[in-house]
Amino acid sequence: MSPHPNPPPQAGEGEPSRGRHVGHSIGRVEDERLLRGNGRYVDDIDLPRQLHAAFVRSQQANARIKAINIERARSAPGVALVLTGHDLGHLNKPLPLLGPNPALTHPKTQRPLATERVHYVGQTIACVVAETRYLAEDAASLVEVEYETLPAVVDLGTAGQVSQRVHDDVPGNVAGAIHDAIGDVDAAFKEAAYTEKLRLSIERSTASPIEPRGVLADWDRKLRRLQVWDSTQAPVAIKHGLAKMLALSQEQVDVTAPDVGGGFGTKIMLFYPEELVIPFAAKQLGRPVKWSEDRWEHFVSANQERGQIHDAEVAFDREGRILGVRTSFLHDTGAFIPYGIAVPANTSTHVIGQYRIKNYDVRATILYTNKPPVSPYRGAGRPHAVFVMERLICAVARRLGMEPHEVRRRNLIPTNEFPYDTGLHIDAPVRYDSGDYVKGFELALKHLDPAGFRKQQEKARKEGRYLGMGMGTYVEATGPAPYESCRAKVEESGRVIFDVAVASQGQGHQTTLAQIAADALGVEFDHVVVREGDASRVEDGIGTFGSRSLLLAGNAVAAAAGELKTQIAAYAAELFECAPGDIVIQRGRVHVAGNPARDVSLRDLAMMANPIGYPGERDGMVVGPAYGDALKRAKERPAAAPMFEARGYFGAGQQLYGSGVHAATVEVDPETGRVRMLKYIVVHDCGVIINPAIVEGQILGGVAQGIGGALLERLTWDESGQPQTTSFMDFRLPTVDDIPEVVLDHVETPSPLNPLGVKGTGEAGIIPASAVVAEAVEDALSPFGVHVSAMPLFPSDVKRLIREAG
Amino acid sequence: MTNSTPAAVDVRCRVNGVDTTLSVEPRTLLSDALRHDLGLTGTHVGCEHGVCGACTVLLDGKSVRSCLMFAVEAQGAEISTVESLAPEGQPLSPLQKAFHEQHGLQCGFCTPGILMSLTALIREHPDAPDDEIALTLDGHLCRCTGYKNIVKAARAAMRA
Numbered sequence: 001m002s003p004h005p006n007p008p009p010q011a012g013e014g015e016p017s018r019g020r021h022v023g024h025s026i027g028r029v030e031d032e033r034l035l036r037g038n039g040r041y042v043d044d045i046d047l048p049r050q051l052h053a054a055f056v057r058s059q060q061a062n063a064r065i066k067a068i069n070i071e072r073a074r075s076a077p078g079v080a081l082v083l084t085g086h087d088l089g090h091l092n093k094p095l096p097l098l099g100p101n102p103a104l105t106h107p108k109t110q111r112p113l114a115t116e117r118v119h120y121v122g123q124t125i126a127c128v129v130a131e132t133r134y135l136a137e138d139a140a141s142l143v144e145v146e147y148e149t150l151p152a153v154v155d156l157g158t159a160g161q162v163s164q165r166v167h168d169d170v171p172g173n174v175a176g177a178i179h180d181a182i183g184d185v186d187a188a189f190k191e192a193a194y195t196e197k198l199r200l201s202i203e204r205s206t207a208s209p210i211e212p213r214g215v216l217a218d219w220d221r222k223l224r225r226l227q228v229w230d231s232t233q234a235p236v237a238i239k240h241g242l243a244k245m246l247a248l249s250q251e252q253v254d255v256t257a258p259d260v261g262g263g264f265g266t267k268i269m270l271f272y273p274e275e276l277v278i279p280f281a282a283k284q285l286g287r288p289v290k291w292s293e294d295r296w297e298h299f300v301s302a303n304q305e306r307g308q309i310h311d312a313e314v315a316f317d318r319e320g321r322i323l324g325v326r327t328s329f330l331h332d333t334g335a336f337i338p339y340g341i342a343v344p345a346n347t348s349t350h351v352i353g354q355y356r357i358k359n360y361d362v363r364a365t366i367l368y369t370n371k372p373p374v375s376p377y378r379g380a381g382r383p384h385a386v387f388v389m390e391r392l393i394c395a396v397a398r399r400l401g402m403e404p405h406e407v408r409r410r411n412l413i414p415t416n417e418f419p420y421d422t423g424l425h426i427d428a429p430v431r432y433d434s435g436d437y438v439k440g441f442e443l444a445l446k447h448l449d450p451a452g453f454r455k456q457q458e459k460a461r462k463e464g465r466y467l468g469m470g471m472g473t474y475v476e477a478t479g480p481a482p483y484e485s486c487r488a489k490v491e492e493s494g495r496v497i498f499d500v501a502v503a504s505q506g507q508g509h510q511t512t513l514a515q516i517a518a519d520a521l522g523v524e525f526d527h528v529v530v531r532e533g534d535a536s537r538v539e540d541g542i543g544t545f546g547s548r549s550l551l552l553a554g555n556a557v558a559a560a561a562g563e564l565k566t567q568i569a570a571y572a573a574e575l576f577e578c579a580p581g582d583i584v585i586q587r588g589r590v591h592v593a594g595n596p597a598r599d600v601s602l603r604d605l606a607m608m609a610n611p612i613g614y615p616g617e618r619d620g621m622v623v624g625p626a627y628g629d630a631l632k633r634a635k636e637r638p639a640a641a642p643m644f645e646a647r648g649y650f651g652a653g654q655q656l657y658g659s660g661v662h663a664a665t666v667e668v669d670p671e672t673g674r675v676r677m678l679k680y681i682v683v684h685d686c687g688v689i690i691n692p693a694i695v696e697g698q699i700l701g702g703v704a705q706g707i708g709g710a711l712l713e714r715l716t717w718d719e720s721g722q723p724q725t726t727s728f729m730d731f732r733l734p735t736v737d738d739i740p741e742v743v744l745d746h747v748e749t750p751s752p753l754n755p756l757g758v759k760g761t762g763e764a765g766i767i768p769a770s771a772v773v774a775e776a777v778e779d780a781l782s783p784f785g786v787h788v789s790a791m792p793l794f795p796s797d798v799k800r801l802i803r804e805a806g
Numbered sequence: 807m808t809n810s811t812p813a814a815v816d817v818r819c820r821v822n823g824v825d826t827t828l829s830v831e832p833r834t835l836l837s838d839a840l841r842h843d844l845g846l847t848g849t850h851v852g853c854e855h856g857v858c859g860a861c862t863v864l865l866d867g868k869s870v871r872s873c874l875m876f877a878v879e880a881q882g883a884e885i886s887t888v889e890s891l892a893p894e895g896q897p898l899s900p901l902q903k904a905f906h907e908q909h910g911l912q913c914g915f916c917t918p919g920i921l922m923s924l925t926a927l928i929r930e931h932p933d934a935p936d937d938e939i940a941l942t943l944d945g946h947l948c949r950c951t952g953y954k955n956i957v958k959a960a961r962a963a964m965r966a
Binding site: 025027028030031034036037038039041043044133134207208210211259260261262264292294295504506507508693696700701703704705727729733735736742 | 831833834838841842845846847848849850851852853854855857858860887888889891892898902905906907909911912913914915916917918921940943944946947948949950951952953954955956957
């Protein structure tokens, strides 16, 4: 497909970096298949003799299990197997803990199937496998569980003080604690002319990809091999994990992430209980077993995020310069902490963001609650950090009678201070590799036109209408360690295949990585094939999360392409009798520099390099392998590898920092409490942009989720821990009408820490959204004296704020 | 193992232009029959309670949520799924092309349902104004795109 005419976002000063393919909005190679309905998601795959699983899930939030009666289920029609924890043998133990850390003093992960205790409604207790999904669900409803109910810990604010325990041996429900500090925050607060203090909170939300989770596993008894299709973001990690847990060698296990209908963090775990139980069941039965999650299950058992409460303080001078920031927060990790401290650690390191703050102290207490476990959801703790910082900025502005954007401007890290070492350190130093925060900020102000808006706002107020504006700046750590890899080879067709260990859930890696490969090697885009999601092809790597795939896998692809180029040049140099440095590869043709007329296609070169390749052609006839040529070549270059094949790796050594500024205008109806988004502005910096349309798409998607999180989405439980929001009727995702006009602009500060100059961008759209909307609503309702300190803002919350301020 | 499954019902219908007989239990959802009995997996299931719209197909020309219908309700009906928009060997339809050109899909899971709703709209009301396009799209949840490019694709297809 040739580059299609979508113009890239309007560039800031200077041209964005471009190659023949990099920098262009090339149409996605993924699209044709998906548009035809030829996508292949886990539930689409039906294998012969396949069975279906349904899980029995806890109906109680905190309870002892007195009995599990599976007899009626076992003898129900079409049932092949009913598993409880007692049937799992050595797997009846806590699932792995990702990212162990000394900060985690009381780590807890769940067992695949609970036998003694349950800790959240939705936790897996038994697995029923039957001929059809319908029969499996029928039988699952026949499993009887007797509970001894215990009081549930639901409210984050009091979870640390109540006597009831989520885990019997974890006092105070404290899973762990984080502390980091720079400078001397106590001195800063003592000496400051002004301080302000805020209590801020964000409630739980969930990523809600439109495709729920799913696992299909097939154990081949004859070959003794396990094949798994999993709607996961990390097939390689699942493969390694399953091999270990099921005591198989890695080559006995294949894991594929086929087409995945959205992930956003929810689909990366090692493991969800279902991801282990289903392969186990398949192994028991010697028949394929499929589990397709339904939406209710997703709401009660897929990982969630966003619950935090902060006590934050800021110290500043009369010019609005911030001298110190302190925050002490509670982080709701749910009933278990399989993902370690990643989310609260991100919050801790992202608060000071774009601001030049030299005195900062953060303390986090990670608390268990009787709710589904928490693991990253797009943003992964950064949205909370930005919310805290930007609410503090507004408090400073309010106290001094300044515009918040004035306060921001005075505190931005100057452009000449990059790379900027914040001095923070959690697992790795927090060092901003590049950025131009001042430029981004100015661009955002240009689009927002605060002075013009203030006039509009005043006019509207006279008409009894309440308009408001808000802004938010952020940094985004991208590309978590350690590395990704790529395996590349030139086929005799002349096509070049690049295999990577990451996977897509809509990000278009097969397109963007192919753009990088095509430019790095000098071939046509249509001659590059990128394959991902299949852990049998590349095992060195982890998967897609933390905005890392393009950055790490992209550079690995470029490295592999570079290595291929070296091999191709070496071979061509012999053919053309020149130095390898004189060889040029351009548009898939290979020639000596300065003499393009005498060239050979990469395809022919690959054929020549491996004469055993066939079918070939000679004098118009299809011919078999040219053994004579191969023997001749073997004599001349006995140790030469015949095929062009290479590997590439890339790890950045630290995370790379994207950044941006968002702004928005809203109208609030004080009668109904309804907030209408008028305009949303994004100025972002993700370094070099590979495909502008795809980057835009990622940002627009993030913005929509951000607006949802700010105004529409809230997960709730009653005091006994019963979830109240378990369908799309209760938990409202944004629809087309909820998204206003979005203005996109960008700044490009290439990262010096990778050859491509890229940074991740997958989470950029969502990170500051709650902060921006909070300020805009507060600004709109300033005549009422409303202060926003908690998100989301449902109409009922807005009305309550107005009432309480009055 | 006892088998007290209710007797299968024959459902004669026309799917993507082909006369078809489904043999299904009364409680089999239309979405499951299309996907697993006929192998037409282009229609997706996102919620099974009729909100997300991913399961949208055309039944006698009208867009319906196939997850909220039993297959037996399709007796005598004419059904079109996403696979009918560009049959094997045929180029993409103008609507599908517009989605590609406007980057109107990312993970592709919600896409077939949206394509079917828009197909119905284009057939019934090719000159539909923007607010009617929005009304049609309002019944579809997409978590990836933020909808902007979907709207652009719909407009591009309808205004061309």
